[in-house]
Amino acid sequence: MFCNQCGKTIPDASTVCPACGAPIRPAVQQTFTKEMLPKEFKVLSPWAYFGLQLLFSIPLVGLGFLIYFSISKNNYNLRAFARSYWCSLVLGLIFAVVLIIIAASLGGLASVASELSRLI
């Protein structure tokens, strides 16, 4: 850091400037805690995430809460979690559709093969 009196560079821990002897006032260090955050930025506890996950998994009611939390501006962490839940829902849906298509085509192939073997 620098001396307020002479401007010379001084060690961080010094209480008196080695160059001019001026007393060094320690810099007021304000510790920032998550309780000081405005309510829109409040951090959610792990249990809150657990509860939200349970809430979102309720059929229809959970979907309503999911839509509400995805667009509300009450808490950005809650909104981000709801939106990420949407992403995993969409991915899960795509995955399920792909699996169904694969299963259907395999079943279709199997039935075609059995038809062919019956003919031959």
Ligand SMILES: [Zn+2]
């Ligand atoms: Zn000084």
